[in-house]
Amino acid sequence: MENTIKVNIIDREGTRHELDAPTDMNMNVMELCKSYELPVEGTCGGMALCASCQVYLESDTELPDQNDAELAMLDQAFHVKDNSRLGCQIRITELIDGIVLRLAPQ
């Protein structure tokens, strides 16, 4: 499909979901997960304020550096690893086609 990439999400049970993700809807990974009804809360609505969409980056996809808000939030979150990211701060663009992300514990 045109304007569609693949985003792989591994849920907390270890099941891998290969999601079709539109690049022309200004979406982020948190919103994508919610739209597929995966168990991501996204409590704050995507403002990098709750860490309920924390994911671990498991592919060698190059992502833009984290901004201050994301780093500050991850500082207060738990289960944080070197490859932790907030799903709401990862934009769905061609650059992340094939990305593999694992949902962090709640």
Next chain:
Amino acid sequence: MIETDIIIIGAGPCGLFTVFEAGLLKLRCHLIDSLPLPGGQLVEIYPKKPIYDIPGFPVVNAGELVDNLMKQIEVFKPAFTLGESAQYLEEAEGKYVVTTNKGTKHRAPIVIIAGGLGVFEPRKPPIENLALFEDKGVEYIIRDPELYRNKRVVISGGGDSALDWTIYLIENKLVKNLVLVHRRTSFRGHLDSVQKVMDMAQAGKIELITESEVVGINSNGNGQVGSVVIKHVNLGDIIKEADHFVPLFGLTPSLGPIADWGLELEKNAVKVNTVDYSTNRPGVYAVGDINTYPGKLKLILCGFHEGTLAVQSAFARIHPNKKNVLKYTTVNGVSGF
């Protein structure tokens, strides 16, 4: 006992605008909010952020929108119980009594829950036996610094509140000793606070343990905190004797006590009937981000609509025999209380 027509739980934008629509129907409102100021998330989380989808405002800052709402409802003299969270909902003689965590009681025939994200609660680290030690040496919020006088204290966290309390407890010579545990080597607090804490560590006034997390708590034999287990990324476990463990990781929203009010819930939200945004309990409504229904959108403008319809229904409940017609403010203006 505070008496009113409508108790509104949550003083965010939807709760505030509901006061206006209720006022047009000559219904008085009293708002309860766990935060010390009205405005909800808009004031607490993003006061400086621009909002672009409020009809008639090409752009408005969140804080400014709250100021405007407060001005708009002033004429209807809303009353507030702030800094207290609504804890209990009980029925008594055809009315509802809402009691806060501080014991303030409110009575009204109608309750409108405009609770947004819920109440803001301290974020608790995932330590297995943490709950066992709550109020037995584990505190998530420092309420009375005197509690720590001459005590051995372990604080964990890397944000402003961990830094500020570390500085306060040391500068006021309250604690016997203080260990600050942080997951990373750098801090994200205000630069001068970071510098102060670094200086204190250098001078041996505090013990700073970075690249570490508190992973366990041991009892002193009497059920109180006796020591904490700190896991260093390279060095393994470090045991520190302590009387208090204070994890300071900011606040996170949760549905809170509302979850126990016998309301039908779905995905952490209150289910409502879109005819009038009523819940399964007669006379209890839910509007704004806290409710859910097919097609729900968490938008301020939708919350305004929901509150407007809810008070029409509330009016019919309060005055079953009174006729009510929609009046335009352009025709009648706004006459307050």
